[in-house]
Amino acid sequence: MSCANLMKPERYKNLQWVLIFLLVFSLPLIIGVSTGMGYIKIPFLEVFNLIFNKLFTHTDINNINTVVVIDVRLPRILTAAIVGGGLAVSGVVFQAILLNPLADPYTLGVSTGAAFGASLAILFTIITGTVFSVSLFAFICAVLTLFFVIYLSSGSGGISSNNLILSGIIVSAILSAGISFIKYIADEQVSLIIFWLMGSFSAATWADVILTSAFVFIGFIISVFYSRDLNLMAMGEKSASSLGVNTKQVTIILLITASMVAAICVSVSGIIGFIGLLVPHIIRSVTGPDNRKLLPLSFLTGAIILLSADTITRAVLPVEIPIGVLTALIGGPFFCYVFKKQHMAKRGF
Amino acid sequence: MEYKAENISFSYARKKIIDNISMKFEPAMFYGIVGPTGCGKTTFMDILLQYKKPESGKIILNKQNLLKYKKKEIAKQIALVPQNYVINFPFTVKEVVIMGRYPHISRFSTPDTDDFKTVHYFMEKTETLKFKNRLVTQLSGGERQRVVFARALCQNTPILCLDEATSNLDMRHSIELLNIAASGVKSKSRTIIAIIQDINLAAMFCDHIIFMKNGKIAAQGKTADVLNENNIKKVFGVNTKIYFDKYSNSKQVVFKK
Numbered sequence: 001m002s003c004a005n006l007m008k009p010e011r012y013k014n015l016q017w018v019l020i021f022l023l024v025f026s027l028p029l030i031i032g033v034s035t036g037m038g039y040i041k042i043p044f045l046e047v048f049n050l051i052f053n054k055l056f057t058h059t060d061i062n063n064i065n066t067v068v069v070i071d072v073r074l075p076r077i078l079t080a081a082i083v084g085g086g087l088a089v090s091g092v093v094f095q096a097i098l099l100n101p102l103a104d105p106y107t108l109g110v111s112t113g114a115a116f117g118a119s120l121a122i123l124f125t126i127i128t129g130t131v132f133s134v135s136l137f138a139f140i141c142a143v144l145t146l147f148f149v150i151y152l153s154s155g156s157g158g159i160s161s162n163n164l165i166l167s168g169i170i171v172s173a174i175l176s177a178g179i180s181f182i183k184y185i186a187d188e189q190v191s192l193i194i195f196w197l198m199g200s201f202s203a204a205t206w207a208d209v210i211l212t213s214a215f216v217f218i219g220f221i222i223s224v225f226y227s228r229d230l231n232l233m234a235m236g237e238k239s240a241s242s243l244g245v246n247t248k249q250v251t252i253i254l255l256i257t258a259s260m261v262a263a264i265c266v267s268v269s270g271i272i273g274f275i276g277l278l279v280p281h282i283i284r285s286v287t288g289p290d291n292r293k294l295l296p297l298s299f300l301t302g303a304i305i306l307l308s309a310d311t312i313t314r315a316v317l318p319v320e321i322p323i324g325v326l327t328a329l330i331g332g333p334f335f336c337y338v339f340k341k342q343h344m345a346k347r348g349f
Numbered sequence: 350m351e352y353k354a355e356n357i358s359f360s361y362a363r364k365k366i367i368d369n370i371s372m373k374f375e376p377a378m379f380y381g382i383v384g385p386t387g388c389g390k391t392t393f394m395d396i397l398l399q400y401k402k403p404e405s406g407k408i409i410l411n412k413q414n415l416l417k418y419k420k421k422e423i424a425k426q427i428a429l430v431p432q433n434y435v436i437n438f439p440f441t442v443k444e445v446v447i448m449g450r451y452p453h454i455s456r457f458s459t460p461d462t463d464d465f466k467t468v469h470y471f472m473e474k475t476e477t478l479k480f481k482n483r484l485v486t487q488l489s490g491g492e493r494q495r496v497v498f499a500r501a502l503c504q505n506t507p508i509l510c511l512d513e514a515t516s517n518l519d520m521r522h523s524i525e526l527l528n529i530a531a532s533g534v535k536s537k538s539r540t541i542i543a544i545i546q547d548i549n550l551a552a553m554f555c556d557h558i559i560f561m562k563n564g565k566i567a568a569q570g571k572t573a574d575v576l577n578e579n580n581i582k583k584v585f586g587v588n589t590k591i592y593f594d595k596y597s598n599s600k601q602v603v604f605k606k
Contacts, residue, residue, distance in 0.1 A: 244424030289438035
């Protein structure tokens with residue numbers, strides 16, 4: 001039968017495998033290398049030795065390197081990696097559901113909600129003197145924002161992607177004004193808020209690692225479970241429905257999943273832009289828009305990119321630049337390049 | 350295969366779009382739905398497909414309310430070629446056509462040889478095989494329509510709905526695609542329900558015509574019986590002359606300036 005030539009995928013098949021191979025092996029490698037980097041340089045092998053000892057032999061070698069690796073650097077590095085992966089996965093899902101290649105984890109106002117919550121917590125801490133958890137406030141406000149945006153955009157005919165994007169913009173605008181007002185009230189201590197908003201992993205703890213990995217892992221599994229439905233949704237809602245997708249259910253489940261992932265990422269790290277927008281684009285240009293490949297590859301790439309960026313600001317640059325600023329400064333121009341190139345080549349997104 | 354609509358009504362923003370329609374669809378029949386724009390044709394089809402839920406009334410498929418079916422089960426029974434087709438992501442033509450097999454393949458499986466045979470067969474028929482590796486985002490409207498047609502045919506369903514499926518196509522492809530669809534009517538006892546703007550195409554292909562106006566069925570019956578000057582005048586408000594045309598072996602409608 002001449003259908004044999006239909007069975008082999010043609011699009012950059014080899015490149016895909018190279019990419020998968022590279023990503024899977026380079027993530028642990030980069031984690032190891034960046035753990036050794038910093039003010040105190042620790043050789044690569046010693047890093048692995050230390051981690052291995054800690055994990056399997058439980059012998060506490062109480063030297064300074066153990067403390068640096070286990071208590072200081074690893075939580076930060078792992079959080080950066082998980083947040084990077086989470087933001088990328090969330091971006092893939094948002095772009096697919098909203099049928100908009102320019103959507104990102106923050107399109108629905110989740111980040112502004114988180115920023116508002118964080119600012120509020122910081123303000124309360126300043127005023128009352130008791131400590132309010134910034135992450136908790138950020139997360140709760142992000143989730144409230146999400147549900148309000150979904151409520152605002154749902155009508156008799158279900159929720160349309162245009163309504164979602166519009167509602168996200170409106171709510172973001174209101175919350176931004178709220179943040180400005182909080183900054184105004186905070187007066188001289190406004191820098192605390194500004195620093196949080198620019199994003200940082202410097203305060204990451206093992207609790208952050210566990211919390212974010214739990215959310216991101218569950219979110220990733222749910223997204224992968226629905227990845228084929230997501231492909232069908234790209235055909236338009238009516239077509240997807242006629243091909244057996246319960247579009248309303250899938251839309252709402254994935255919106256909430258992706259937003260939760262984005263919310264937890266923002267609440268532990270502050271606002272880190274461009275990862276969720278850029279990574280899905282880069283991967284899509286290699287693998288095509290099939291979400292079954294896009295999701296895992298974007299996770300790995302997002303993790304590697306954000307971890308590397310964080311390592312650069314932590315250990316390479318003479319002064320630590322806020323990570324959100326760095327990703328925007330590098331990611332922004334790079335996105336312009338990718339966008340223009342794809343645009344010129346007429347490959348679409 | 351029993352497939353019928355019972356007392357279907359549907360309103361949008363308090364305006365009645367579908368007003369108490371009942372209709373039974375038989376196997377091995379090609380049904381045409383014609384009517385002026387805004388008469389509720391597409392809404393009626395959306396309800397037949399369970400894409401929209403009727404306000405009152407029900408759709409019965411195999412003695413069971415369509416509401417009781419899972420989406421995926423419906424997709425094994427009814428396929429759709431929608432109108433106004435936009436795809437935002439650069440899937441290849443082949444990838445899109447294979448999606449027609451998804452209702453038959455479980456979530457985490459890959460298509461098998463039979464699936465690929467079906468895909469190949471219908472891509473050849475619809476003449477989409479020659480651009481199988483192009484991106485759907487770069488196709489012309491007509492090419493894209495044929496791709497979507499191939500995808501719906503790959504679903505291999507007993508019922509096929511066409512919502513102005515040939516509106517973007519040139520003469521040759523319109524006739525060829527309707528022929529492919531129609532060939533399954535007698536050979537596989539397939540039911541086709543097609544919304545068709547071109548009354549003469551409808552006259553050529555349909556066994557049965559349903560005239561819709563203001564959300565109601567204005568007239569319906571065998572094409573030979575209902576396709577006449579009176580009904581066209583009543584539904585479209587246009588004066589016509591209808592005669593039997595030997596060359597097309599069907600009734601044909603002619604108009605005057």
